[in-house]
Amino acid sequence: MNITANNPLLKSWVSIPENSDFPIQNLPFGIFSTHSENNKRVGVAIGNKVIDIYQLASFGYLNDLEFTASDFEQDFLNPMMLKGKVATRNLRNRISELFEISNTELQNNNEHIQQILFDQNECTMHLPVKIGDYTDFYSSEQHAFNVGCMFRDPDNALLPNWKHIPVGYHGRASSIVASGTPFRRPKGQQKPNAEEPPVFGPCKLLDFELEMAFITFEGKELGEQISTKEADDYIFGMCLFNDWSARDLQKWEYVPLGPFLAKNFVSHISPWIVTLDALEPFRTNGPVQDPKVFPYLEYEGDKHIDIKLEVSIQPENSKETVVTKSNYKHMYWNMNQQLAHHSINGCNIKCGDTMASGTISGPEEGSFGSMLEISWAGSKSVAMADGSERKFIQDNDTVIMRGFAEKDGIRVGFGEVNAKVLPAN
């Protein structure tokens, strides 16, 4: 592969603020509209700007690639992604070339720049992908262990299948929405007291789950498998994912077929899809897997990624407080294993499928990925900057997740995913 856009020596003629998530080495893809023109288009973030890829193509700057301008005037990234890994890699490389400081093709054309570069604060970001199927894994050992300790038995916290199978389940695609979309606290059945009948009302134990998700290219036909070796070719990129969870609904409903209403009321994803290519420099090794996994789950090379993550809670009209700092490298199962497992039975993967990691909890307190773990099932509180306390998420709280990879002075980030909880209706 030839990922010229990853060169750490590259600088752009677009100014990049210090600590920006979007240097020229990132170039993540999203769907945007501007306040003056509300047609949706493919955009790429650079510094505080959005590059209008539709206009870039319309002006002929992308002529030697496998795309037409109409691929970029779309409600979702899917038509672009349908062209596959090599085509989108070449596209990112070409955008890098155009915005590199020594390249004058666009740099010297002020008229074009006016129509191609927008301030991010002039833009509205939309859900980037038309999601076909959504799968949620459960691949952080510390998270599975914590939950097992709280709800089952600390001496047997991990279930017997957990180290053999990248456990996953299907979730709801229709209720995955763009960052910033407020939502109502869900209502549902709960059984707070084991000796009494269930009750109905607004969820009392609303929680976030700090996750990352990967978005797939079109996969193989039904009945075929994707190996761990092939998996990278089927992954377009990654984003932050907040898998909102109603713990009291979940506890009552989830036996024997898994979470349903406890999860499907809403999930939020960050607007920029950072390509897997852009994340290659941040690969790291994963844990030694013991017991040994089945051959279809074996993999070669470093397939984990070092991505620093944090979550803040912002009460209404108040400052935010960071409540956890974790890292995507803490996964037991990596994406290649997840995708190989998902397709080992012949399940077909489609362009735009979204596969979330499961809650990403680090090995110690302070790095847990949900309030369930941070408050240890509500047994302790977290102090907010405004003096209030939290065990779970309250009405009018905004939860914000951020993440970035950093190495050798290059920071490739995801921006943020945020959402405000409105009272139940």
Added chain:
Amino acid sequence: MNITANNPLLKSWVSIPENSDFPIQNLPFGIFSTHSENNKRVGVAIGNKVIDIYQLASFGYLNDLEFTASDFEQDFLNPMMLKGKVATRNLRNRISELFEISNTELQNNNEHIQQILFDQNECTMHLPVKIGDYTDFYSSEQHAFNVGCMFRDPDNALLPNWKHIPVGYHGRASSIVASGTPFRRPKGQQKPNAEEPPVFGPCKLLDFELEMAFITFEGKELGEQISTKEADDYIFGMCLFNDWSARDLQKWEYVPLGPFLAKNFVSHISPWIVTLDALEPFRTNGPVQDPKVFPYLEYEGDKHIDIKLEVSIQPENSKETVVTKSNYKHMYWNMNQQLAHHSINGCNIKCGDTMASGTISGPEEGSFGSMLEISWAGSKSVAMADGSERKFIQDNDTVIMRGFAEKDGIRVGFGEVNAKVLPAN
């Protein structure tokens, strides 16, 4: 509502064979192509014929309705369904009027008939609906009881939540395919012996699940609820659904987040969507629900439907053997309750969502809806017409499900859903 097409006195100028599933009182919708013209179009079944609704519209026979011809030259029914309940009801009523024996508008135009009516055996039927999200419920009490007896404790076979919640979970939409699509036996992890490590290989306990599914119109926005009273307005129609299940994969993987690879390798649906309107004459009452359900699950009127169901196994080059006869009326939770439950937390329902019933088992032996139950976890065999025996489904077997409602001499049927199992690859 004014469902003139349901009049039991109507007769068609198209001849209807005895015991046809498709009298003029049915008029189910599907997507077809012909052997000579492979563009996909909306079709309606009548007797042994398919009515080309695109041609019908093109010739002007549907002019006073809310559709244009292009709504019917489509890969899926979704664009038609997006027009909603009243529009599709009026469409079915108009088709009924045109094909009623005293109506000569089309009957006397042989040139048009040649281009509008096709023999079903000249047509290929396709997946009728672009499925957004797929949900599987678990709403037959006898099935839940049987499974509970086999896997848990006969004295506490139903879990505590089962009579409070129409238990459901999300499934995989991408692998739901048209009737007749062969598929490979899935591979995966199994743990046949509790004392030994898991093994990997082709599923040894492949099973069908006899289910029906309903297909939705576009629902409400995220955060809104659909009541049991409103539910009928959001249901387009129903079909047969084979929820193939790999029992050995399922047993090892499903704790704690539910079935995943045990189900998502394939599911099959029947090609014709019978409208909920056409099923109205076959409504029947449901069981008394004790304990009393929460108000959001209460409903008025008869919301169950009397639909006779059966499943056959056909070994290769052999005759089929009926292995079970059940009925959709055996559901504990009806569709209105399922949809109200699904949206009580604000989950948004979209046009083309598919919601399956869960295995439909009747109250006695001979009416169970899966081989797991029929063979009572493999403890007894079923004799086939060719002298062989089955506990589960073998390679090269074809499983066929059929269903119809019948009352006062009118039979409204679903045709069949069938699929052949190929050996694992």
